[in-house]
Amino acid sequence: MNELTIAFILSTTVPFAANAADNNMADMKGMNGHGMHDMQNMSGMKNMQEAKPGQVAMAEGEVKKVDFTQGKVTLKHGPLDNLEMPAMTMVFKVADSAMLSNIKSGDMVRFQADKVDGALTVTKLEK
Template structure:
């Protein structure tokens, strides 16, 4: 019996430093689950050039670089605009920075600024 107690105590004594070491090593790890990265990706501006303005339908055709938040590569495509006032801010040939997102099932420019 005495030997069993000694064995348990020795096991606990050896386990404590290992657990402490592992916890110390994890103290510098980012445990946010990538939420900060996702937020940054969602707010990151993409770069593009206006190819067509369709004021009647509230749409812009934009030749753009990668859309990181949507996982899309560079291409030319048509986007709705969240705010109709965006249409009046740009014209064909303007270089822009913008954020696009899926709104109601449609790719939509939610933030726009001229470069």
């Protein structure tokens, strides 16, 4: 084959391959019809705010228990991407026990969590 034939073949097949790949990405199994362009609307992602690089996204959770004496809160939450954690209910330390003064069991909150000195810690909490 000469260079002109190869150029012709590439110019006619590459756009079709790219379009097919894009269509396959939009129809991926397990994504409930959400394409790669629509991932922010997926279940579990809708409660996350988009984070800037180096910033932890805010997540939503339900307060299950507040332990003032230990400075801990039990939260039922969605996935925490920065901690590579699926949705679950778990106990977190709080960075500042004053965060606990305005919340009670049953409250819906927005929070940031990160590893602080090896412990999973709520670093920001909003009611």
